[in-house]
Amino acid sequence: xxxxxxxxxxxxxxxxxxxxxxxxxxxxxxxxxxxxxxxxxxxxxxxxxxxxxxxxxxxxxxxxxxxxxxxxxxxxxxxxxxxxxxxxxxxxxxxxxxxxxxxxxxxxxxxxxxxxxxxxxxxxxxxxxxxxxxxxxxxxxxxxxxxxxxxxxxxxxxxxxxxxxxxxxxxxxxxxxxxxxxxxxxxxxxxxxxxxxxxxxxxxxxxxxxxxxxxxxxxxxxxxxxxxxxxxxxxxxxxxxxxxxxxxxxxxxxxxxxxxxxxxxxxxxxx
Amino acid sequence: xxxxxxxxxxxxxxxxxxxxxxxxxxxxxxxxxxxxxxxxxxxxxxxxxxxxxxxxxxxxxxxxxxxxxxxxxxxxxxxxxxxxxxxxxxxxxxxxxxxxxxxxxx
Numbered sequence: 001x002x003x004x005x006x007x008x009x010x011x012x013x014x015x016x017x018x019x020x021x022x023x024x025x026x027x028x029x030x031x032x033x034x035x036x037x038x039x040x041x042x043x044x045x046x047x048x049x050x051x052x053x054x055x056x057x058x059x060x061x062x063x064x065x066x067x068x069x070x071x072x073x074x075x076x077x078x079x080x081x082x083x084x085x086x087x088x089x090x091x092x093x094x095x096x097x098x099x100x101x102x103x104x105x106x107x108x109x110x111x112x113x114x115x116x117x118x119x120x121x122x123x124x125x126x127x128x129x130x131x132x133x134x135x136x137x138x139x140x141x142x143x144x145x146x147x148x149x150x151x152x153x154x155x156x157x158x159x160x161x162x163x164x165x166x167x168x169x170x171x172x173x174x175x176x177x178x179x180x181x182x183x184x185x186x187x188x189x190x191x192x193x194x195x196x197x198x199x200x201x202x203x204x205x206x207x208x209x210x211x212x213x214x215x216x217x218x219x220x221x222x223x224x225x226x227x228x229x230x231x232x233x234x235x236x237x238x239x240x241x242x243x244x245x246x247x248x249x250x251x252x253x254x255x256x257x258x259x260x261x262x263x264x265x266x267x268x269x270x271x
Numbered sequence: 272x273x274x275x276x277x278x279x280x281x282x283x284x285x286x287x288x289x290x291x292x293x294x295x296x297x298x299x300x301x302x303x304x305x306x307x308x309x310x311x312x313x314x315x316x317x318x319x320x321x322x323x324x325x326x327x328x329x330x331x332x333x334x335x336x337x338x339x340x341x342x343x344x345x346x347x348x349x350x351x352x353x354x355x356x357x358x359x360x361x362x363x364x365x366x367x368x369x370x371x372x373x374x375x376x377x
Contacts, residue, residue, distance in 0.1 A: 217290050218289045218290045219289040219290040219291065219292035219294065219305075221289075222287075222289040222292075222294055223292075223294065223303065223305065226294070226296065226303050227303060229301075231301045232301075234298055234299055234300065234301075235298065236282065236283045236284075236285075236298040239285055239296060239297075239298040239301055240285040240298075242296075242301070243285035243287070243294075243296045244285065244287075247287045247289060247294070250289070
């Protein structure tokens with residue numbers, strides 16, 4: 001008698017960002033190809049991925065679509081929702097699942113959230129900033145949308161390696177901070193290089209009539225940094241960790257206000 | 272005679288003094304607040320056990336050389352404002368230590 005159900009092929013891919021590897025499982029080969037294109041340069045073959053997520057393709061069954069991201073913690077599990085996906089994650093079991101349609105944007109948002117939660121435990125954070133490596137040192141360029149992250153990335157000279165034009169990945173290592181390349185893109189729509197370097201400076205971007213750098217006092221630096229950290233979870237313990245990481249960062253890394261004109265001469269000041 | 276008012280730091284916030292500014296982040300929405308020097312003194316002294324009028328008399332009036340009535344009126348308004356943002360807890364009875372947040376000391 002023939003079997004009543006045919007076995008479903010499962011595919012998986014490991015996406016390694018900032019030294020944190022996440023394996024994504026899907027039954028859809030077309031979606032696998034989407035992931036492989038989206039995260040090319042960040043695909044790892046590590047069989048010991050730190051977390052496993054199953055993607056269930058389809059329209060998420062929402063009773064009330066949420067235009068904003070909701071990230072909540074209940075009974076040891078994280079629940080994440082936006083109008084285009086629903087996910088849950090059990091960190092202790094190192095496993096979770098996401099329901100979404102076959103598009104690269106939902107899982108990209110989901111991965112950003114997961115990394116914010118992982119980094120908060122590690123003393124790091126995701127920062128709304130471009131970042132780049134020059135002479136073995138990483139420089140961060142933070143600001144809201146329109147501040148100039150993509151512009152300064154486009155203006156980078158050939159000796160600069162772009163880590164991201166949109167979302168920087170910062171981890172603490174001993175008494176220093178290291179910036180990693182990410183596949184999280186902004187208007188440049190170009191993944192960063194999968195490399196890393198110690199952070200030498202953070203610049204808060206302002207476009208203006210001249211190129212000028214001013215060192216900020218620690219309180220202003222702290223406000224500027226914390227305002228640009230990507231974070232969603234309304235969890236007191238993690239908020240505390242993220243806040244501590246931001247305050248520690250500005251105690252160790254110089255923070256400047258960078259006023260710049262949109263031409264390449266600004267990079268003469270970034271060494 | 273009006274009731275005593277007690278204030279305590281909420282546990283659902285993170286705080287650190289950077290330079291001369293007290294930065295506070297609320298767990299709700301990761302909202303960031305900066306306290307001015309007067310608010311910082313009150314927030315640091317908010318132990319849940321000392322009535323607000325004593326804090327004002329001991330800490331604000333002496334530090335800033337202001338009249339008690341004026342300082343108390345401002346302090347009550349400030350305390351209510353901080354409570355609305357979830358930064359302080361307010362009560363007409365002493366608040367136990369279980370409600371207190373730790374301020375980072377770096």
